[in-house]
Amino acid sequence: MKELILIFISAVITNNLVLCYFLGICPFLGVSAKTDSAVGMGIAVVFVMTLANALCWLIYHLALVPLNITFLSYVLFILVIASLVQIVEMVVRKFSPPLYRALGIFLPLITVNCAILGAALLMVTLKYDFLESVVYGFSGGVGFLFIITVMASIREELEYMDMPKPFKGAAITLVITGLLSLIFMGFAGLISA
Amino acid sequence: MNQFKAGIWSDHPLLRQLLGMCSTLAVTTSLMNALFMSFGVFFVLVSSTIIVSLIKNIVPQEVRIAVYAVVIATFVTIIDIFFKANFPDASRALGPYVPLIIVNCIILGRCEAFASKNSPIASFVDALAMSIGYAWVLIILGSIRELLGSGAIAGLTIFGKGYDPLVVALLPAGAFIFLGFMVAAMNMIEDKK
Numbered sequence: 192m193k194e195l196i197l198i199f200i201s202a203v204i205t206n207n208l209v210l211c212y213f214l215g216i217c218p219f220l221g222v223s224a225k226t227d228s229a230v231g232m233g234i235a236v237v238f239v240m241t242l243a244n245a246l247c248w249l250i251y252h253l254a255l256v257p258l259n260i261t262f263l264s265y266v267l268f269i270l271v272i273a274s275l276v277q278i279v280e281m282v283v284r285k286f287s288p289p290l291y292r293a294l295g296i297f298l299p300l301i302t303v304n305c306a307i308l309g310a311a312l313l314m315v316t317l318k319y320d321f322l323e324s325v326v327y328g329f330s331g332g333v334g335f336l337f338i339i340t341v342m343a344s345i346r347e348e349l350e351y352m353d354m355p356k357p358f359k360g361a362a363i364t365l366v367i368t369g370l371l372s373l374i375f376m377g378f379a380g381l382i383s384a
Numbered sequence: 385m386n387q388f389k390a391g392i393w394s395d396h397p398l399l400r401q402l403l404g405m406c407s408t409l410a411v412t413t414s415l416m417n418a419l420f421m422s423f424g425v426f427f428v429l430v431s432s433t434i435i436v437s438l439i440k441n442i443v444p445q446e447v448r449i450a451v452y453a454v455v456i457a458t459f460v461t462i463i464d465i466f467f468k469a470n471f472p473d474a475s476r477a478l479g480p481y482v483p484l485i486i487v488n489c490i491i492l493g494r495c496e497a498f499a500s501k502n503s504p505i506a507s508f509v510d511a512l513a514m515s516i517g518y519a520w521v522l523i524i525l526g527s528i529r530e531l532l533g534s535g536a537i538a539g540l541t542i543f544g545k546g547y548d549p550l551v552v553a554l555l556p557a558g559a560f561i562f563l564g565f566m567v568a569a570m571n572m573i574e575d576k577k
Binding site for chain 1: 402403404405406407409410449450453454457458460461464465479480483484486487488489492552555556557558559560561563564565567568569571572575
């Protein structure tokens with residue numbers, strides 16, 4: 192239990208996928224202009240990342256390792272993620288139209304969100320067991336949700352700021368992300384490796 | 385020719401379209417890493433756009449993204465194994481970012497936006513231009529960060545012993561801030577035109 196809590200805290204705060212591993216920067220820059228859409232994207236990521244990590248762990252350890260074909264893992268992982276996104280989209284559309292309206296446009300984008308594939312690859316590298324991998328996927332998603340919400344709130348305030356024109360949009364977002372990353376490094380002592 | 389200029393400058397994949405930022409930020413801690421990554425992206429981009437352009441008429445519209453992803457993942461697996469076998473140190477330094485080329489939006493973006501509508505030769509030229517565009521930014525960013533962060537370029541000491549390294553340049557925060565300034569510089573040059 193203690194390990195699981197540590198995995199959660201480390202994935203959300205100290206080793207945030209966006210700030211530490213640079214994963215999911217594209218949606219992070221693209222969808223962080225408004226808080227509503229940022230939260231929608233974040234929740235969709237939590238959902239898919241948890242499921243993707245669970246499935247990828249099962250495939251990797253029950254099929255690829257016994258058959259000794261781990262070099263196929265990239266091809267299989269991306270297929271799993273792409274089809275998972277399709278299935279989630281269909282299920283959500285069938286059973287919860289309001290949720291579909293809220294998440295709908297973000298789901299297809301998730302296929303190319305490198306954070307999902309990144310989390311799956313990291314879980315293999317870190318040699319997590321099944322439960323740890325699922326928790327890792329979930330907390331990685333929560334970390335993404337957290338940071339994209341923070342960013343969107345900052346950017347909404349920035350709308351009213353007077354800043355040099357070349358910095359408007361992506362440039363200032365990147366600089367602020369850098370500052371956020373510095374701030375979050377201050378939490379590094381929270382967990383001793 | 386216009387197409388070539390678009391990839392290298394006016395329609396730059398990183399600085400104008402803001403695609404494929406994750407790997408750019410992650411691997412530019414040194415010039416050598418930047419060069420290896422550029423080569424990996426060049427290989428995958430050129431090979432997969434040619435294949436996508438060749439099979440564009442036989443792939444059903446609905447599953448095209450998944451098919452592209454599999455084509456890309458195959459080439460990424462090839463380059464990953466190639467790096468592991470021939471340049472084990474570089475492969476370790478690049479870590480999960482070589483497999484993450486699969487979800488690099490530049491590659492999927494060029495497959496979808498260009499190669500799926502054009503001839504293999506045009507796609508080759510486009511892919512070549514985009515890789516050169518990607519490479520020059522990585523090389524500049526990698527050199528700046530390595531020079532400031534460790535006083536060296538490609539492992540060769542430039543600043544000598546008295547130099548007190550600006551460690552933040554090597555941290556994730558430095559990557560975000562420097563790339564932010566590069567995007568701003570690009571916007572400034574384009575606005576002046």
